[in-house]
Amino acid sequence: MKLGVFTVLFSHLELDDMLDYVSSKGIEAVELGTGGFPGDAHCKIDELLENPGALSVFKEKIDSRGLTISALSCHGNPLHPQKQIAEPNDALLDKTIKLASLLDVPVVNTFSGCPGDHEGALYPNWPVSPWPHDFQEVLKWQWEEKLIPYWKEKNDLAQSYGVKIGLELHGGFSVHTPNNMLKLREACGEAIGANLDPSHMWWQGIDPVESIKILGRENAIHHFHAKDTIIDQPNMNRNGLTDMTDYSQMKDRAWYFRTVGFGHDSKTWADMISTLRLMDYDYVVSIEHEDGLMSIDEGFSKAVDTLKPLMVKESIKEMWWA
Known part of the structure; x- marks a missing residue:
């Protein structure tokens, strides 16, 4: 397994400076944003697709530092009911799949998207209650008319390029649990498959270890994010898990993101790493830092320090004791 980082947190650095810094910390893989919510600070997709020379220089910068690219990420909502939002996200996904193939990157990460509730809708509709039955009708329409046709087409496109799609199970989007992922x-x-982020499992009340087992048995984990979450139980009692309090108002939120090790202890993270290996995931654990209590450098460094000793680097080939 390799320890990686989602480099969006270093968007303030130029590509060379970012690569030098993360490699000095012992990082082995980088996950690069190509646009959408992550931005494209380190991966200008149009330039790389249109200029073979630029693509070659880009690859050399990664290779020369002993790094690999774990995934290209273009998180957005390609199913947004407003075409001026959906169409650029859709086009970006197609281009990111193509670039991933050219770079020999096996995974493209994104969100499943969330449609509206009818063809004339202006905003996404995220049903989270089975009753009143209107929500069931909305959910049925979304899946039959939008999600399945769209992602069937993207599945076929990705397969034609030899690339997998990792959907991040994230609240506010149609695919947010192991069940609707499968x-x-x-x-x-x-x-x-999934770009599985345990932080979004915890706040939904899902045990990340069990989510790894559920998805891993179906070979449905394509990529893995390392980000922690803390539950503030008094605020949870008041606001519930679908808390709409702004992320910046941490004192009042039911839950908020922490750097690895500051929401759950090392044993919990060791259990997740071990279960990933148990389920035959032998790829990258990509650090994502969105901790409102720590600077980028401190939060990232603490995540590295927590995860480094836990990474399984030498899996056995046979059980010599049995």
Whole structure:
């Protein structure tokens, strides 16, 4: 397994400076944003697709530092009911899949998207209650008319380029649990899988270790994020898990993100790493830092220090004791 980082947190640095810094920390892989919510500070997709020379120089910068690219990420909402939002995200996903193939990057990460509730909608509709039954009708329409047709097409496109799609299970989007991840995968194809982020499991009340088992048994984990979450139980009692309090108002939120080790202890993270290996995931654990209590450097450094000793680097080939 390799320890990596989602480099969006270093968007203030030029590519060379970012690569030098993360490699000095012992990072082995970088996850690069190509646009959408992560931005494109370190990966200008149009330039790289249109200029073979620029693509070659870009690859050399990564290779010369002993790094690999774990994934290209273009998180957005390609199913947004407003075309001026959906269409650029859709086009970006297609281009990111193509660039990933050219760079021999096996995974493209994004969100599943969330449609509206009818063709004339202006905003996404995220049903989270089975009753009143209107929500069931909305959910059925979204999946049958939007999600499945769209992702079946993207599954086939990704397969044609030899690339997998890692959907981040994230609240506010149609795919946010292991169950609806597997539902979409079954309907659309095996190029569709999870970019599994335990932070979003915790706040939904899902045990990340169990989510690894559920998805891992189906070979549906394509990529893994390392980000922690803390539950503030008094605020949870008041606001519930679908808390709409702004992220900046941490004192009042039911839950908020922490750097690795500051929401859950090392044993919990060791259990996740071990379960990933148990489920035959032998790829990258990519640090994502969104901790409102720590600077980028401190939060990132603490995450590295926590995870480094836990990474399984030498899996056995046979059980010599049995």
